[in-house]
Amino acid sequence: MEWHSLSSAEQLEQIKEESKNQPVVIFKHSTTCSISATAKSRLERQWQDSGLEQVKPYYLDLLSYRPISNQIAEQFSVRHESPQLLLIKDGKVQYHGSHLGINLQEVKKHSA
Template sequence: MNWNQLTEVEQLQTIKEESYNYPVLILKHSTTCSISSTALNRLERNWKQEKVGELKPYYLDLLRYRPISNEIANLFKVEHQSPQVLIIQNGECVYEASHFEISFAELEGAVA
């Protein structure tokens, strides 16, 4: 899986713009949380790019970049969770899951 690192608040505007061309995935991950590590591992183990088409994945380290997480909640009108995945299409969050609800099969269905 080829993650794009989300390290600057300004990238959120880029993500929003990109989402008009193809869906964008944001994974909010806490590096010290076992549930978050499990969700990340399951997602990476099952990832098949050909099944999600042009879905572009971004990875956010919540502990290092908490202000970005807060801005994601504001910009895309979602409640903060950790771990959490969001799919952004046409500038809006069209899918959100957290904790053990995060699964590749669900992501695949959301972008189909």
């Protein structure tokens, strides 16, 4: 799994446009939270066998870029949680999950 860093608010418009050609996920991660670390580790382990090679993964460090997380919540009308994974396709959120409820089978189903 090759993460792409989400570190500027300007990238959100690019991600929306990009998602019209290729599904995108944004993983919001708190680097000091053990649940978030567990969710990230599980996501990375399961990604290889998930059949999601066509989905581009973005990583947001919440502690460094909290304003971007707030903008994501506002722009996509999804309440902020951490950890949280959002699947964006055609400029809209198709799936979102949080904590240990993040489900790559659901991501696969909604990204097709």
